[in-house]
Amino acid sequence: MKELALHTGWKLHEAPLRWGVSDIGRVMAFEDGWMDCALPCDVRMPLIESGVIKDPVLADYSRECEWISNRSWWFVREFDISELDIGDGPVELTLESLDTWAEIFLNGSHIGTHKSAHYPFTFDIKCYLRPGKNVLCIRLTTGLEKVTEEQLAELEWSICHEKDAGHPERGDHRRTWLRRPQYNAGWDFLPKAFSIGITGGAYVRCLSVAEIRSVDLETLEAGKDAHLRLRAEVEYFNPIGCADADLDIMLRMDGVLCAYARVDDILLTAGINWIDLDVDVQDAKLWWPAGSGAQPLYDVEVCLECCGSKTAYPKFQYGIRTIRLDISRQEDGRRGFGIVVNGVKIFCKGSNWVPNDPIYARVCDAKYEELIRAAHDANFNMLRIWGGGIYEREIFYRLCDRYGILIWHDFMLACGAFPDHDPDFVREMENEADYQTRRLRNHPSMCLWCGDNELHRYFWYISLLKKNPDRQFGLRISNYVSKKAVHANCSRIPYWNSSPFGGEFPDSEQVGDTHHWNCSMHPDMEKRIDPMAYDLINHAFVSEYGYFGAPSRVAIESYFDGQPVDRLSGIWDHHNNDFEKGTVYGGIVKHYMDNPQSLDLDGYILYSGMVQSLMYGYSLEALRFKPRCSGALFWMFNDSWGEVGWSVVDYCLQKKPSYYGVKRAFSHRKLILRQVDGKLVVTGCNDTPDQVDTMAEVGYISLDGRVRDTRIVPLTLLPYSRSHILETDFPEGDLERGVVAVIPESMEIAPERLFVCETRCLDMPDGEPRVLCVEQDGGLHLTITSDVFLHGVYIEGVNDCSDNYFELLPGQVKTVSIAARLRLMGSEFCRTLSVGEGLCSNA
Numbered sequence: 001m002k003e004l005a006l007h008t009g010w011k012l013h014e015a016p017l018r019w020g021v022s023d024i025g026r027v028m029a030f031e032d033g034w035m036d037c038a039l040p041c042d043v044r045m046p047l048i049e050s051g052v053i054k055d056p057v058l059a060d061y062s063r064e065c066e067w068i069s070n071r072s073w074w075f076v077r078e079f080d081i082s083e084l085d086i087g088d089g090p091v092e093l094t095l096e097s098l099d100t101w102a103e104i105f106l107n108g109s110h111i112g113t114h115k116s117a118h119y120p121f122t123f124d125i126k127c128y129l130r131p132g133k134n135v136l137c138i139r140l141t142t143g144l145e146k147v148t149e150e151q152l153a154e155l156e157w158s159i160c161h162e163k164d165a166g167h168p169e170r171g172d173h174r175r176t177w178l179r180r181p182q183y184n185a186g187w188d189f190l191p192k193a194f195s196i197g198i199t200g201g202a203y204v205r206c207l208s209v210a211e212i213r214s215v216d217l218e219t220l221e222a223g224k225d226a227h228l229r230l231r232a233e234v235e236y237f238n239p240i241g242c243a244d245a246d247l248d249i250m251l252r253m254d255g256v257l258c259a260y261a262r263v264d265d266i267l268l269t270a271g272i273n274w275i276d277l278d279v280d281v282q283d284a285k286l287w288w289p290a291g292s293g294a295q296p297l298y299d300v301e302v303c304l305e306c307c308g309s310k311t312a313y314p315k316f317q318y319g320i321r322t323i324r325l326d327i328s329r330q331e332d333g334r335r336g337f338g339i340v341v342n343g344v345k346i347f348c349k350g351s352n353w354v355p356n357d358p359i360y361a362r363v364c365d366a367k368y369e370e371l372i373r374a375a376h377d378a379n380f381n382m383l384r385i386w387g388g389g390i391y392e393r394e395i396f397y398r399l400c401d402r403y404g405i406l407i408w409h410d411f412m413l414a415c416g417a418f419p420d421h422d423p424d425f426v427r428e429m430e431n432e433a434d435y436q437t438r439r440l441r442n443h444p445s446m447c448l449w450c451g452d453n454e455l456h457r458y459f460w461y462i463s464l465l466k467k468n469p470d471r472q473f474g475l476r477i478s479n480y481v482s483k484k485a486v487h488a489n490c491s492r493i494p495y496w497n498s499s500p501f502g503g504e505f506p507d508s509e510q511v512g513d514t515h516h517w518n519c520s521m522h523p524d525m526e527k528r529i530d531p532m533a534y535d536l537i538n539h540a541f542v543s544e545y546g547y548f549g550a551p552s553r554v555a556i557e558s559y560f561d562g563q564p565v566d567r568l569s570g571i572w573d574h575h576n577n578d579f580e581k582g583t584v585y586g587g588i589v590k591h592y593m594d595n596p597q598s599l600d601l602d603g604y605i606l607y608s609g610m611v612q613s614l615m616y617g618y619s620l621e622a623l624r625f626k627p628r629c630s631g632a633l634f635w636m637f638n639d640s641w642g643e644v645g646w647s648v649v650d651y652c653l654q655k656k657p658s659y660y661g662v663k664r665a666f667s668h669r670k671l672i673l674r675q676v677d678g679k680l681v682v683t684g685c686n687d688t689p690d691q692v693d694t695m696a697e698v699g700y701i702s703l704d705g706r707v708r709d710t711r712i713v714p715l716t717l718l719p720y721s722r723s724h725i726l727e728t729d730f731p732e733g734d735l736e737r738g739v740v741a742v743i744p745e746s747m748e749i750a751p752e753r754l755f756v757c758e759t760r761c762l763d764m765p766d767g768e769p770r771v772l773c774v775e776q777d778g779g780l781h782l783t784i785t786s787d788v789f790l791h792g793v794y795i796e797g798v799n800d801c802s803d804n805y806f807e808l809l810p811g812q813v814k815t816v817s818i819a820a821r822l823r824l825m826g827s828e829f830c831r832t833l834s835v836g837e838g839l840c841s842n843a
C-alpha cells in the first residue's frame with residue numbers, strides 16, 4: 001500500500017490557550033474528555049454534536065461561542081505503517097488545510113509549525129516513523145493570540161466593513177495579520193464565528209524515487225484540431241545522481257483514447273526537472289461556458305517510468321479551450337473588460353460566491369452540487385470567488401467545469417490593511433499563491449485570477465497611503481506577489497490586480513471593473529430602491545452590487561430555533577444584514593404598498609422577495625442592454641447563514657423569488673426593452689451558437705387585454721450576439737392601464753414588457769391565472785394562461801421549477817415545469833396558482 005488516508009479515527013481535546021509545544025505530554029496524559037471526530041473537522045462540529053455548544057448559525061448562539069478562540073485544540077490520530085510499502089523515496093505527511101496556527105508532532109517530536117489555512121502542510125516524516133504504531137498530534141488555535149498591539153499599530157488598526165464601519169460586534173482587527181479565512185471574523189452577512197480545525201484531508205504517502213509533482217496542461221490552439229502543451233514537474237529524490245525516465249500523456253473521452261504523446265529517454269537530474277510535451281487532439285471537442293456550448297471533459301493520465309517503477313499523476317479532467325481578457329481600447333476611447341473563450345466574447349452572467357457556512361468544514365459535497373446546479377439553472381456562466389472567503393474544495397471546481405461556470409477567482413485578501421512589509425507574511429503569501437495557482441490551473445472553468453477584494457479601492461478612499469508613503473498595506477501582494485505567481489504558473493489565465501480596479505482610481509468608468517454600491521448603499525432611500533438608477537451605469541464590467549430580500553420561511557424558522565418568529569426581536573436583528581437599514585420596507589413601499597410593517601411573515605417574505613427580484617432582474621437587464629458592458633455579477637449568490645440579505649438562494653438552499661428574476665434576466669436568449677430618446681429600443685441577446693429568426697408582436701397592450709395596438713415585425717438574433725435589433729417609435733397608450741410589450745412567436749424567446757412605473761401605480765384588473773393543462777412525467781408541467789395582465793404569479797411550496805413569481809401578459813400561455821407538488825394562493829399584487837393534490841388528480 002502506497003497511501004494511508006487519515007480521515008477518520010481522530011480524537012480531540014481542549015486545553016488552556018497558554019499550553020504550547022512543551023505541553024504535549026500533559027495533553028497526551030488526559031485520560032478522559034476526548035471527543036471523537038473525522039476530517040474535515042472544525043472543533044465546533046464535535047462540540048455541537050456532543051451538546052457542549054449550540055450551533056452558532058442559530059438564534060444568537062454565535063455570541064456564546066467566543067470562548068472557543070481562547071483555548072488551544074489538540075487533535076490526535078494513531079496510525080499503523082505495517083502495511084505501507086515504504087521504498088527508497090520519501091514518506092510524506094500532507095495535511096491539506098490547517099486552520100490556523102498549527103504545531104505538528106509525530107511520536108512526541110515537534111515536526112513543524114504551519115501558519116496558514118490557505119495551503120497544505122507537507123513534510124517528509126520518514127525518519128520520524130516507528131515500526132507499527134505511530135501517533136500524530138496537532139495543536140491548533142485561531143492564531144489571534146499571536147497578533148500584538150504593536151502589529152496592529154503598524155497597520156494603523158485598519159480594517160473596513162465590520163468594526164470600523166459601525167458594526168461593533170462583527171470583525172476583528174487581528175484578522176489581516178493571519179492567513180486564515182477572513183469572513184468568519186464577522187462581516188455584514190454573518191456573525192463572528194472563528195473557524196479552528198483540520199479543515200481538509202490528511203494523508204501519509206510513500207513516494208517512489210521519482211514523482212510527477214505537478215502538471216500544467218495548456219491549450220495553445222483550440223480549433224477543429226487542438227494543440228496542447230504539457231509541462232510536467234518531476235522530482236528526482238536521489239540528491240546526488242541522475243536517472244533515465246520516460247513520460248507519457250493520454251487523453252480519453254468516454255473511455256476512448258483521443259490523444260497520446262510520449263517522450264522517451266529523459267535524463268532526470270537530482271531535484272526538480274521540467275519536461276515539456278506537445279499533444280495534438282484531432283477533432284477536438286471544445287469546452288464552453290454554459291449557454292454558449294457544451295462542456296466536454298477529457299480524462300487525462302500522465303505517467304512516468306523511472307528505475308523500473310511506474311508512477312502516475314492523479315487523474316484529472318480537462319476541457320480544451322482558450323481564454324483571454326480583452327482590455328483593448330473601444331471606439332469611445334475607453335477600454336473594454338471582456339472574457340473571450342475560444343475566440344468568442346462572452347457576456348459574463350453571474351454572481352459572487354461566499355463560503356457556505358462559518359463552519360466551512362462541514363459543508364458537504366451535496367450542498368456544493370445543489371448550489372452549482374442552481375447557478376447553472378439560473379443561466380449563470382460565471383461565479384466570482386470573493387477574496388474574503390476560502391480557496392474552495394476540489395469539488396467546487398469540478399462542478400464548475402462540469403456545469404460550464406467560469407470562475408473569477410480572487411486571492412484571499414479583502415477589505416483591510418495587510419502587512420506586506422512583514423517578510424514572514426510575504427513568504428506565507430508566496431507559498432499560498434504558488435500552491436493555489438498550480439492546483440487550479442488545469443480547470444477549464446478558471447478564467448481570471450484577481451489580486452484581492454477592494455484593497456485598492458479601500459486605499460483610494462482612506463488616506464493611509466498618503467500618511468505612510470513607505471508602506472503599501474497589502475497592495476504589494478496583489479501588485480507583485482500574486483501577479484508573479486500567476487505569471488510563473490499559469491500565465492495564460494488573465495490576472496487583474498483587484499476588484500474593483502482600473503483607470504486612475506478603482507471604480508472609474510475608463511478601465512476595468514466596478515463595485516457599484518452607490519445605489520443599494522446610498523444614504524438616500526429613494527436612490528437605494530430605484531431600479532432605473534442602474535440604467536445609468538457606464539462601466540465595462542460590474543463585479544458587485546446588491547439588493548436585499550428575506551430568506552424562506554424554512555430558513556427563518558430554522559434560525560429562530562423553536563422560538564416564535566418576531567420581527568421586533570433580538571434574533572431577527574441579529575439575522576438582518578448590517579447594511580439593510582430599512583431598505584426592505586423602503587422597497588416594498590415604493591413598489592407595492594404603504595405600511596409594510598403590517599404584513600404578516602409570509603407577506604414580508606413574499607413582498608421583500610418580489611422587490612429583490614425586480615431590482616436584480618431590472619438591473620441585470622440594464623447592464624446587459626449596454627453594449628459597453630461585458631459582465632454583470634451581483635452580490636451575492638449564496639448565504640453563509642440564514643439572514644435577510646443579499647443572496648438569491650438561502651442558507652437552507654431555498655430559492656428566493658429573486659432567483660427567478662435573475663434567471664429570466666440571464667436567459668441565454670433574451671430580449672431587453674428600454675425607452676431611449678423617445679424610442680422603443682430592443683436589444684437581442686443570444687449567447688448560443690444558433691441563430692434565431694422569429695416574427696414578433698410589438699406594441700401597446702392594455703392590462704385588461706381589450707386594447708391590443710400592436711404590429712408584427714421580424715426579429716433576428718445572430719449567433720453569439722448582443723445588439724440592438726429593433727428601434728421603433730414608442731407605442732402610445734396609457735401606461736398605468738397597459739404595457740409596452742414584445743411577444744416573439746418563437747417559444748425559444750420569452751415575451752417581455754417594458755418597466756415604466758412601480759407596480760403599485762398599475763391599475764390592476766381583476767383576474768386569476770387558469771391552468772390549461774397538467775402533464776406529468778418525471779416532473780409536473782403546468783400550462784397556465786390569463787385573459788388579463790397578472791403580476792407575481794407564483795406556485796407555492798416548490799423549490800425547483802423552471803420559473804416562478806412571474807408575470808403573464810393578457811392571453812399569454814406559459815408552461816412551467818416543476819419537480820414537486822404545489823398549491824396556489826392570491827394576494828393583492830401577487831397571484832398564486834393553487835395546484836394541490838386535487839388539481840393534479842383531476843387533470
Ligand code: BMA
Pocket residue numbers: 161187188189388414415453454515544579635
Ligand atoms: C462588498 C464585498 C463584501 C461585502 C459586500 C456587501 O464590497 O466585497 O466585503 O460583504 O460588499 O456589503
